Every structure is written in structure tokens, then in C-alpha cells.
Amino acid sequence: MTDIASTLRAFVRENFLFGQDTPFSDEDSFLGLGIIDSTGVLELVALLEKQFAIHVADDELVPENLDSIHNLVRFVERKRAKQEEALASSRA
Amino acid sequence: MCGIAGIVHFDASPVDRTLVERMLAAIRHRGPDACGVRIEGPAGLAHARLSIIDLEGGRQPMTNEDGSLWITFNGEIFNYVELREALQAQGHRFATRSDTEVILHAYEKYGEECVRRFNGQWAFALWDARRKTMFLSRDRLGVRPLFFACVNAKFLFGSEVKAIFAHPEAVRELDPIGLDQVFTFWCPVAPRTVFRGVCELPPAHNLVVSETRLRLARYWHLEYREDGAMSPEACAEQALSLLSDATRLRLRSDVPVGAYLSGGLDSTITAALARRATTGSLRTFSIAFEDAEFDESAYQRIAVEALQTEHRTIRCRLEDIGRVFPDVVWHAERPLLRTAPAPMYLLARLVRDEGFKVVLTGEGADEMFGGYDIFKEAKVRRFWAARPDSDARARLLERLYPYLPNLRAQSTAYRKAFFHVRPEDLGSPWFSHLPRWELTSRLKVFFSKAMRAELAGREAYADCFALLPEAFGRWRPFCQAQWLETALLLPGYILSSQGDRMAMAHAVEGRFPFLDHRVAEFAAGLAPRLKMAGLDEKHLLKRAAARLIPPAVLARPKQPYRAPDAKCFVATGGGRNRHEYVDELLAPRRLQDDGIFEPEAVQRLLRKARGDAPLGIKDNMALVGILSTQLLIDQYIRGFSPAAGKEWLAADSDRGGFAADAAAALSSWTGAESVVVS
Numbered sequence: 001m002t003d004i005a006s007t008l009r010a011f012v013r014e015n016f017l018f019g020q021d022t023p024f025s026d027e028d029s030f031l032g033l034g035i036i037d038s039t040g041v042l043e044l045v046a047l048l049e050k051q052f053a054i055h056v057a058d059d060e061l062v063p064e065n066l067d068s069i070h071n072l073v074r075f076v077e078r079k080r081a082k083q084e085e086a087l088a089s090s091r092a
Numbered sequence: 093m094c095g096i097a098g099i100v101h102f103d104a105s106p107v108d109r110t111l112v113e114r115m116l117a118a119i120r121h122r123g124p125d126a127c128g129v130r131i132e133g134p135a136g137l138a139h140a141r142l143s144i145i146d147l148e149g150g151r152q153p154m155t156n157e158d159g160s161l162w163i164t165f166n167g168e169i170f171n172y173v174e175l176r177e178a179l180q181a182q183g184h185r186f187a188t189r190s191d192t193e194v195i196l197h198a199y200e201k202y203g204e205e206c207v208r209r210f211n212g213q214w215a216f217a218l219w220d221a222r223r224k225t226m227f228l229s230r231d232r233l234g235v236r237p238l239f240f241a242c243v244n245a246k247f248l249f250g251s252e253v254k255a256i257f258a259h260p261e262a263v264r265e266l267d268p269i270g271l272d273q274v275f276t277f278w279c280p281v282a283p284r285t286v287f288r289g290v291c292e293l294p295p296a297h298n299l300v301v302s303e304t305r306l307r308l309a310r311y312w313h314l315e316y317r318e319d320g321a322m323s324p325e326a327c328a329e330q331a332l333s334l335l336s337d338a339t340r341l342r343l344r345s346d347v348p349v350g351a352y353l354s355g356g357l358d359s360t361i362t363a364a365l366a367r368r369a370t371t372g373s374l375r376t377f378s379i380a381f382e383d384a385e386f387d388e389s390a391y392q393r394i395a396v397e398a399l400q401t402e403h404r405t406i407r408c409r410l411e412d413i414g415r416v417f418p419d420v421v422w423h424a425e426r427p428l429l430r431t432a433p434a435p436m437y438l439l440a441r442l443v444r445d446e447g448f449k450v451v452l453t454g455e456g457a458d459e460m461f462g463g464y465d466i467f468k469e470a471k472v473r474r475f476w477a478a479r480p481d482s483d484a485r486a487r488l489l490e491r492l493y494p495y496l497p498n499l500r501a502q503s504t505a506y507r508k509a510f511f512h513v514r515p516e517d518l519g520s521p522w523f524s525h526l527p528r529w530e531l532t533s534r535l536k537v538f539f540s541k542a543m544r545a546e547l548a549g550r551e552a553y554a555d556c557f558a559l560l561p562e563a564f565g566r567w568r569p570f571c572q573a574q575w576l577e578t579a580l581l582l583p584g585y586i587l588s589s590q591g592d593r594m595a596m597a598h599a600v601e602g603r604f605p606f607l608d609h610r611v612a613e614f615a616a617g618l619a620p621r622l623k624m625a626g627l628d629e630k631h632l633l634k635r636a637a638a639r640l641i642p643p644a645v646l647a648r649p650k651q652p653y654r655a656p657d658a659k660c661f662v663a664t665g666g667g668r669n670r671h672e673y674v675d676e677l678l679a680p681r682r683l684q685d686d687g688i689f690e691p692e693a694v695q696r697l698l699r700k701a702r703g704d705a706p707l708g709i710k711d712n713m714a715l716v717g718i719l720s721t722q723l724l725i726d727q728y729i730r731g732f733s734p735a736a737g738k739e740w741l742a743a744d745s746d747r748g749g750f751a752a753d754a755a756a757a758l759s760s761w762t763g764a765e766s767v768v769v770s
Binding site: 014015017018019020022031034035037038039040041042043046058059061062063064067 | 496498499501502503505506509510512530531534537538690692693694696697700705706707708709710711
């Protein structure tokens with residue numbers, strides 16, 4: 001959890017806040033903070049796919065999955081669990 | 093079209109001719125055909141001429157019969173023929189065929205009220221020797237520029253800020269509040285500029301300067317009073333008739349008039365009207381982009397074919413924009429958040445190289461007839477907000493900005509989130525502009541700590557409150573959005589950074605039939621449903637132009653004029669900056685010294701821009717905004733050497749203090765009807 005969260009926090013700080021010391025918590029909505037636009041959503045998706053090796057389907061592009069560190073962590077964990085499950089069942 | 097400059101000494105001491113000449117030299121690019129200076133005791137007037145009307149007789153500064161009035165004038169009074177006849181009938185005798193002389197006689201007859209009778213685009217200064225006043229005026233919608241400052245009991249004015257800065261006593265400093273406005277609204281809010289103590293005369297205002305005071309007064313308002321009596325057919329007919337006449341007047345010239353032809357609705361209409369009104373061939377000019385995302389060549393060919401014009405195109409590449417960008421900022425004299433002025437600069441150069449001094453363009457159609465996406469967005473957001481649970485209404489969001497690929501890729505949920513309406517926003521006078529202003533304000537994350545501390549607690553939006561006309565609250569939301577766009581971005585960016593300043597860099601005069609005040613007043617009286625029927629923008633204008641322009645241009649989806657941004661300066665895929673000046677001006681040490689932006693944040697932005705993924709709108713604007721501000725600092729604050737006037741400037745001029753009490757008072761002026769500064 002902390003690894004995923006810290007990677008995501010570092011990305012948001014570098015990529016959306018450009019290192020500026022704007023405080024934000026894991027629960028804060030990126031939309032609410034005004035730090036994400038349509039390109040930002042796609043940047044997040046690119047990060048998830050590259051960094052965490054998960055595939056994000058079109059219908060998963062929703063704020064419930066992507067709009068805070070907390071939502072992202074939950075989404076990544078859920079996706080990973082599903083992928084592991086699928087892998088396990090394919091081995092079985 | 094021309095450049096004007098001058099000085100008034102508040103202490104009545106005589107003006108030094110060489111200083112007026114030096115000011116004029118800085119803007120000589122605006123009028124390379126002739127120049128003139130007149131010293132009248134405590135007043136000096138200077139004029140750089142681009143000869144367009146009465147090539148022989150129109151020299152300036154010009155005086156009246158008894159030498160009691162002197163004028164320096166930039167622009168055109170298009171109805172000068174009719175005004176001249178009327179004045180002649182009342183006994184006025186004219187020595188020239190120029191429109192300049194008409195202003196002198198109209199002032200003799202009507203005083204300051206004379207400007208209400210003008211149909212035109214002007215910025216002028218008129219010295220009244222009897223009253224010992226300098227009367228300055230600017231056209232209704234802000235086509236022609238006019239700046240002024242008060243320095244050590246001297247009033248300085250000029251078509252461009254560089255004329256003022258050429259005076260040895262002027263002090264060149266950035267105004268953090270002016271910058272804050274640019275990074276909110278895309279432009280400073282006149283009379284404020286991005287230079288401390290330098291004011292811009294707002295559109296539709298007169299300024300009277302005397303020994304004891306400055307008096308600023310608005311002489312015209314655009315009022316959105318709906319006239320429901322006319323049928324849509326009659327409205328379309330009337331619109332076409334007014335536009336035809338506006339074009340006819342704007343073809344008055346003693347040199348040939350060309351036209352811009354972008355392939356869009358507006359310039360195709362003006363070109364078609366010009367084609368109709370002239371017997372000979374019409375020369376047209378356009379920009380083509382190497383990058384297909386921005387290119388409109390296909391529609392340009394259709395328009396050229398249909399209108400049978402003689403057409404020339406400038407092909408614009410990324411490196412062209414990057415190469416000319418320092419010159420573009422030099423001429424714009426304010427930070428830019430987009431590179432879009434750069435291709436306009438190249439286009440004007442083409443026009444000049446082809447031997448033309450005057451072009452008709454389609455600017456103003458979107459503001460007057462309701463064409464901008466921001467109007468459509470506001471309409472959809474308001475409609476949806478009335479029934480937020482309606483899926484059908486939310487689906488209309490998909491109709492917004494179809495040309496932005498990253499927005500197209502969004503889910504309905506995100507689309508709803510992006511266009512979300514807060515309940516408190518519905519009553520805001522800026523409802524239409526909040527998304528744009530909020531997005532732009534995000535760029536301030538790059539401001540340095542010192543800048544942020546200086547601006548702490550400031551509410552930028554409040555700068556617009558005092559601008560609002562008394563009737564604003566009674567207008568329909570659509571009209572409120574139109575007014576905001578017409579009052580802020582039209583003069584502050586479209587007509588200046590993208591208009592006058594780019595064209596005049598090459599001594600080319602733009603003329604705008606859609607900004608004829610009769611057209612503007614008529615369009616303001618149209619019902620919003622005629623301007624945007626459903627989501628069909630410029631609906632009435634399209635009806636009016638149906639038989640005038642090719643059906644393919646009439647039916648095409650609207651594509652706003654845009655140009656490539658960050659990638660003109662930074663190579664993606666890990667590449668280097670494309671131009672040396674980018675390295676120099678965005679280096680951490682340089683940013684640190686200049687103090688406006690946080691060096692580390694800018695380095696992060698540059699790293700992101702060099703990555704493989706294309707930048708979003710906000711990051712593109714940030715990079716262009718930061719770079720153009722750094723260019724402005726480099727060219728106007730760190731150093732200052734107007735190329736045209738180098739030989740005039742002493743190497744080390746002694747710059748005195750800036751006792752700008754009057755100018756500072758005006759600079760903080762926020763739109764009162766009339767202000768007197770004693």
C-alpha cells in the first residue's frame with residue numbers, strides 16, 4: 001500500500017504540481033484541488049499501465065477509480081488482485 | 093495606419109524635440125512612409141505615417157486653418173467622406189482630402205463629442221492650444237492601441253509602450269498585478285498593463301490632459317437590448333445589409349486592399365463581401381500549418397475557388413514559430429499564453445512582401461454573433477445544471493470541443509466532473525468564463541514565492557467587477573458572456589497581441605467589418621436564440637451568408653484558430669530545447685534572478701515537455717506564458733533597445749524616478765464612468 005501510494009504521490013507532485021509545496025492528503029480529490037484536466041487523466045492512466053502493469057479499460061476511466069491517491073491505490077490493488085486471480089486460474 | 097507619440101509638460105515648460113523624436117523612432121515600424129514632429133510649447137506631437145488615404149495631403153501632425161489645433165492620428169475614420177460633406181455644408185473649409193482633417197473640423201464643431209459621430213478605428217491625440225489641453229481618444233472596441241504614463245510632471249503617450257520607454261525618464265518595471273491578470277484572464281485589464289505606471293487608454297474612452305488634471309470618460313457602451321420585433325428573416329437581411337455597408341466603407345483607400353481568408357466562416361464572409369464590392373480582382377492571404385491538427389488549407393482552397401481570388405499562403409512550421417517568437421513578444425508587449433500571434437506575424441510579413449498595406453479580416457464575428465465555444469459551453473453547463481440528473485442533458489457535454497482529442501477520450505463521468513457546475517456559480521456574473529479563468533489561474537503554481545507573497549489575498553476576478561456596466565445584471569446569460577469576451581479578450585488579446593501588433597510589426601493595417609459599431613449594436617440587439625440556435629453557433633450569421641459563401645464553408649464544423657505551442661520550443665522524446673534563447677531564459681539561475689517564476693517548477697515542466705506524451709492545454713499555456721514573460725523581461729526590463737531607434741538612443745540615459753501619481757491613480761482605476769485626477 002505505502003509503495004503504491006508513495007509512487008503515486010511522487011508522480012502527482014512532479015507531474016501536476018511541479019514540485020510546488022501544495023499540501024494534499026490521500027483522500028483529496030484531484031478534481032477538487034483543480035490539479036487535473038483531461039490530459040491529466042490520460043497521464044494517470046499511462047502511469048498505471050506502465051508502472052503497475054495493469055490495463056485500464058475505457059469503462060474504468062471514472063473518478064471513483066482515479067480521483068485521489070486513495071482511490072488509485074484501491075483501484076490498483078483491485079486490478080492486481082484480479083490479474084493474479086486470472087493468472088492462478090489459468091495455471092490451474 | 094500609423095504610429096503616434098507625444099509629450100505634455102504639466103509645468104508648461106517647453107518640450108525637447110529630440111525626446112519626441114526618440115519616442116517616435118521606437119515605433120517607426122508602424123509608419124515607414126513618412127514622419128513628422130510638432131512642438132507647441134508644452135506639448136509635442138509625433139507621427140510615423142503609413143500612407144493610405146490622401147497620399148499627398150495627409151501628412152501629420154496636421155493643423156487647422158488658424159493653427160490652434162494640432163493632431164497626431166493613428167487609424168481610419170471610414171465615414172470621413174460623409175462627415176466632410178456635412179461639415180463643408182456648415183461652412184468648414186478643407187485643405188486636404190484626408191480623414192485626419194475631418195477629425196480637426198469635427199472637433200472644432202462638436203468638441204470632445206465629435207468621436208460619437210465617427211465610424212472607424214482610431215487612436216489620436218489632439219492639442220488644443222487655446223484651452224491648453226491634449227485630447228486623446230480611442231475607438232469603441234479597441235482596434236487601435238494607445239498607452240500613456242506620467243513621469244516627473246510629464247505626460248507621455250504612444251501607440252506602443254516602447255515609445256514611452258524611449259523617454260529617458262521612464263522607468264521600466266513589471267507590474268505583478270498586471271501579470272496576475274494575464275495569468276487569469278489571458279490579458280491585462282485596461283487601463284492596467286503589465287508595466288508598472290504605464291496605462292492603456294481603455295476602448296471607448298476619451299482622456300483629456302491639462303496642466304492640472306487628467307479626465308477620463310467613457311463615450312460609448314455596447315448594450316444588449318433585445319429587439320424582438322423583427323422576424324429572423326428580416327434580421328438576417330439586416331445583418332447582411334449592415335455588413336455589406338461596413339465592408340464598403342472599409343474598402344475606402346488610396347492603396348489596394350487585400351483580405352485574410354482562413355477558410356472559416358468569418359473571413360470568407362468578409363472576403364466575399366469585398367469581392368462583391370470591387371470590380372477588380374481581390375488578393376487574399378492565409379496561413380497553412382505543417383501540422384494537420386491546425387491546418388485549414390482544404391477549406392481555404394474551397395473558398396478561394398468559389399470567390400475566385402488571387403491567393404497566397406504562408407506555410408508555418410514549428411521552427412518558424414519558435415524563431416520569430418522573440419520578435420512577436422517584442423511587438424505584443426505583454427506575456428502570451430499561446431503562440432497563435434506568431435503565425436499572424438508571419439502572415440502580415442507575407443502581405444507586406446506582396447506589396448499590400450491594408451487587409452480586411454473577419455475578427456469580431458465570434459464576439460458579436462455568438463461563435464465562440466465558451467458561449468456554447470456556458471449554455472450547455474447552465475442547461476444541464478437546471479436538471480443535473482438528466483442523462484440526456486449531460487450527453488450534450490459530448491458536443492463540446494470535439495477537436496480536442498484528450499477530451500474526446502474521456503468517460504461521461506469525467507466529462508461531468510470537468511464541466512461540473514457548483515450551485516453558487518449559477519449566479520456569478522462570470523459563469524461563462526469561470527472554467528477558463530480557473531484553468532488559467534492554475535498556471536500561477538509556477539509563480540515564485542516572492543510573487544505569490546506579493547499577490548497573497550488578491551482576488552483577481554474582483555478587477556472585473558467595477559468594469560461591469562450598470563445594465564449587466566439585466567442581460568441574458570448569453571449576452572453577459574458576449575460582453576465579457578468583447579470587453580476583455582477582444583481588445584486585450586485578439587485585436588492587440590493577435591491583431592494590431594502583429595500586423596503593424598510589418599506596417600499592415602487590419603480592417604474589421606464585423607467591428608463596425610452599427611454591426612456590433614445591431615448584433616447586440618439580437619435574441620440569443622438567433623445567435624446560437626440550439627448548439628448551432630452564429631446561426632443568424634450563417635443564414636445571412638447562405639447565398640454569399642460556398643456551402644462547404646457554411647456547413648463546416650467550427651475550428652478555432654490555434655497554433656502548435658510548447659513543441660515549437662522544446663523537442664519531445666527527450667530532445668533538447670529547439671532554440672538557444674529558450675535555454676538561456678529558462679535556465680534556473682536566470683529565473684532566480686528575474687524573480688517571477690520558481691526555477692525548480694519550471695525545470696520540472698521542461699522535463700515533462702521533453703517527454704514522449706503530448707502536453708495538455710494547461711501545461712502548454714504554462715510553458716508559453718513563462719517563456720514569453722521571460723522574453724518580455726529580457727527585452728524590456730533587463731535591456732531596452734528599440735531596433736528602429738538604436739541610433740537615437742544614448743548608451744547610458746539617466747533614468748529619473750517615477751513620480752507617477754496621476755498614472756498610478758489611473759492604473760488602479762477599475763472602470764468608473766469618469767475619473768478626475770487632479
